């Protein structure tokens with residue numbers, strides 16, 4: 259029997275498959291279904307920085323709460339945040355698998371201390387989904403990157419549970435960013451988030467959201483970076499996210515060096531029990547290839563281990579482009 263157990267963020271997961279953050283992970287019922295069908299862990303639907311700040315500012319408008327801690331506790335009494343902390347507590351009571359709450363943010367200001375309440379509710383780790391959208395042409399990429407580093411430093415000072423940073427792929431040097439996360443004590447990086455992207459409807463003459471769900475083709479934005487990041491001699495765990503629609507897709511990310519693999523769109527499409535099929539098919543592939551555990555093949559085809567590392571380094575292959583007439 260193949261053993262699918264892995265380590266992620268210092269936690270033991272019985273499968274590398276993690277249900278990634280979305281509305282699917284916002285109810286106890288769904289979380290239980292995920293566990294019953296073999297999820298290694300669940301990342302809860304994100305709480306947004308704006309929600310945290312809204313509650314803090316609504317408290318600030320009230321006189322008579324001089325202590326910083328008081329206003330955080332006032333804030334935790336209000337609905338969405340209170341409900342979120344309740345979800346973490348109930349999930350921890352109900353499930354045996356690790357529960358990873360998530361915060362969506364775009365700045366390092368005014369919310370990081372709140373993470374203490376998430377840790378206090380029993381979270382096994384926390385995932386921070388961060389994207390700072392540069393819209394000022396006078397600001398350099400270093401200015402944007404500083405937002406990530408300051409946010410991590412503040413979080414690290416506030417909590418001691420493991421932190422995973424969920425990032426997008428738009429950096430000048432994603433390897434540098436991951437190295438800087440590692441130097442600041444971050445335990446994991448989720449590569450990559452799928453952001454809201456605008457599209458244009460030429461009939462309605464409107465800007466509309468592009469598809470929220472991924473397709474297997476979207477792996478093309480991810481695989482190379484995972485293969486390169488997992489080849490670095492730093493101990494930061496990698497969770498692959500985007501474009502996992504089959505067991506083969508999950509195996510591809512593991513071969514490229516991911517420690518775990520997150521699934522979202524495929525579960526919207528096929529239902530949460532699809533996890534069971536994915537686990538079974540990963541096991542079957544392992545049996546066929548004589549692997550008894552994930553570490554037997556994880557990273558086998560990454561930048562370090564693959565015999566032709568140039569395939570990851572080059573983006574302009576003359577042969578590739580000229581093979582199409």
Ligand SMILES: Cc1cc2nc3c(=O)[nH]c(=O)nc-3n(C[C@H](O)[C@H](O)[C@H](O)COP(=O)(O)O)c2cc1C
Pocket residue numbers: 278279280281303304360362387424450451452470471472473499500501502520521522523524
């Ligand atoms: C409907 C929907 C809601 C999502 N909500 C969140 C969220 O609250 N927080 C977050 O970090 N990612 C969110 N995501 C992104 C997913 O967690 C995931 O990173 C992304 O969809 C790529 O994975 P996939 O290809 O398996 O869908 C959402 C995705 C979808 C489709």
